Amino acid sequence: MLRRFFIALSQSETMRRFVIQFGPARSTARRFIAGETLDEAIAVVRDLNSRGILATLDHLGENVASREDARRAAREYQELLQRIADEGVQSTISIKLTHVGLDFGEDFCCDVMQEIFQTAKSVGNTVEIDIEGSEYTQDSLNVFHSLLGEYQNVRLALKAYLFRTEEDLRGLIERGSSVRLCKGAYEEPPSIAWKEKAEVDASFARLMDLMMSERAIQKGFYPALATHDHALILRAEREATRRSIGKDRFEFQMLHGVRRDWQQRLAADGYRLRIYVPYGTQWYPYFMRRLAERPANLLFMARAYVGK
Numbered sequence: 001m002l003r004r005f006f007i008a009l010s011q012s013e014t015m016r017r018f019v020i021q022f023g024p025a026r027s028t029a030r031r032f033i034a035g036e037t038l039d040e041a042i043a044v045v046r047d048l049n050s051r052g053i054l055a056t057l058d059h060l061g062e063n064v065a066s067r068e069d070a071r072r073a074a075r076e077y078q079e080l081l082q083r084i085a086d087e088g089v090q091s092t093i094s095i096k097l098t099h100v101g102l103d104f105g106e107d108f109c110c111d112v113m114q115e116i117f118q119t120a121k122s123v124g125n126t127v128e129i130d131i132e133g134s135e136y137t138q139d140s141l142n143v144f145h146s147l148l149g150e151y152q153n154v155r156l157a158l159k160a161y162l163f164r165t166e167e168d169l170r171g172l173i174e175r176g177s178s179v180r181l182c183k184g185a186y187e188e189p190p191s192i193a194w195k196e197k198a199e200v201d202a203s204f205a206r207l208m209d210l211m212m213s214e215r216a217i218q219k220g221f222y223p224a225l226a227t228h229d230h231a232l233i234l235r236a237e238r239e240a241t242r243r244s245i246g247k248d249r250f251e252f253q254m255l256h257g258v259r260r261d262w263q264q265r266l267a268a269d270g271y272r273l274r275i276y277v278p279y280g281t282q283w284y285p286y287f288m289r290r291l292a293e294r295p296a297n298l299l300f301m302a303r304a305y306v307g308k
């Protein structure tokens with residue numbers, strides 16, 4: 001119920017204008033967002049790298065209003081790739097396809113993504129594609145499949161709560177690509193998605209088993225397991241040991257500001273861990289999805305307000 005409420009609010013322009021000006025909301029958001037500038041984000045990535053942790057940088061933004069905005073976003077991603085190379089930090093980039101024009105059609109979005117991939121290729125980096133609401137799932141897969149024909153340095157996120165994901169995942173395993181599996185942060189109807197936490201968790205576990213199957217590993221498929229759920233993390237560790245999958249053959253991913261204790265633990269145990277580091281001024285919808293996942297985060301905001 002609360003989850004649906006926050007997801008609905010994430011699309012409200014009036015609420016956005018209020019929240020981005022509201023001091024306690026801004027300070028609570030800072031827990032999840034590296035900062036509004038790239039310099040702040042690079043400092044966070046440097047700190048992670050110094051502790052043996054990888055990163056993926058997300059220049060926040062989604063659903064641009066014009067083709068020109070999409071092209072501008074693409075140029076910013078190209079600059080970001082160049083900056084990562086110049087700074088010598090260990091970080092991929094993560095992109096939402098609606099930030100680079102998916103609303104203007106798959107062909108347009110593919111053209112824009114090609115430019116980003118040319119730069120990624122020249123600096124030897126990987127581009128990760130976030131997965132958005134289900135209205136974009138098929139288009140995102142189409143764009144991903146067409147890019148995969150030309151570039152190997154690309155990873156797509158898939159959501160465990162969607163019924164269709166097993167079939168999508170099987171196709172990507174056969175292509176020996178890489179997938180970031182997450183539970184899913186958007187509100188979806190019960191006709192296409194599991195709603196109960198236990199069902200979503202069970203689906204994540206099944207898909208994770210598939211990603212770590214002998215067939216997947218033989219095909220050169222690279223699993224990225226994006227969750228803070230310790231039961232699923234422990235399960236992945238057990239599966240990797242049971243199937244003799246080396247710690248360099250898969251990775252865990254977590255969000256900046258979430259479960260730092262587990263981040264520390266996984267890094268200390270020698271697992272590959274990548275932290276999703278968002279930055280920029282367009283943090284409102286991202287922040288609202290973090291509140292939707294854990295309404296208890298509101299307490300931080302209440303504390304910040306009381307302590308003002």
Ligand SMILES: Cc1cc2nc3c(=O)[nH]c(=O)nc-3n(C[C@H](O)[C@H](O)[C@H](O)COP(=O)(O)OP(=O)(O)OC[C@H]3O[C@@H](n4cnc5c(N)ncnc54)[C@H](O)[C@@H]3O)c2cc1C
Pocket residue numbers: 129130131132157159182183184185186226227228229230253254255258259275276289290291293294297
């Ligand atoms: C690296 C990464 C990339 C992602 N990319 C996408 C994407 O492309 N598309 C998409 O739809 N979703 C994405 N997500 C979000 C994901 O779908 C979930 O909404 C989110 O990760 C919460 O699910 P969970 O697996 O951590 O499990 P949960 O069962 O929700 O949480 C497990 C535990 O983690 C902690 N936790 C989880 N979320 C929060 C939070 N917001 N604040 C504080 N503590 C929290 C709590 O301790 C909780 O008990 C991504 C997540 C990660 C980690």
